[in-house]
Amino acid sequence: MATHWKVRPYVLTAGRTRTRRPLLVHTLVSVPHYDPAFAAGLLPEVRSLYEHARQPCSVAELSAMCGTSLGVTRVVLDDLAAATRVWIYPDVYASQFDPRLLEKLRDGLRQLA
Numbered sequence: 001m002a003t004h005w006k007v008r009p010y011v012l013t014a015g016r017t018r019t020r021r022p023l024l025v026h027t028l029v030s031v032p033h034y035d036p037a038f039a040a041g042l043l044p045e046v047r048s049l050y051e052h053a054r055q056p057c058s059v060a061e062l063s064a065m066c067g068t069s070l071g072v073t074r075v076v077l078d079d080l081a082a083a084t085r086v087w088i089y090p091d092v093y094a095s096q097f098d099p100r101l102l103e104k105l106r107d108g109l110r111q112l113a
Helices: 007-013 036-040 044-052 059-066 070-082 099-112
Strands: 028-030
Touching (some): 036 044, 044 070
16 A cells, blocks of 8 residues: 655644744754664654754754655654754854854855855
């Protein structure tokens, strides 16, 4: 029995599209205390996010590494944070339009070019 491709993200997020706290693409996330028994009980996509976050990563990096959409990644990380399984670092920028952040993004894009 094949599962429709749109069903899986709905199952992972329980239909939610919003998070309890703002998780911007540059927000850093990490796992403070990795628990292999906890990881074994997670759905594959959630487990992948949990395991990749063992090293501090941005929300966007985790989304790309795990192949999940940004929206799903945000909701799943928010759930893991609510269960105190991941740590969400406070943003050092006042907003996503902070000139320092935009300059940092610009410089990063120049390095990729």
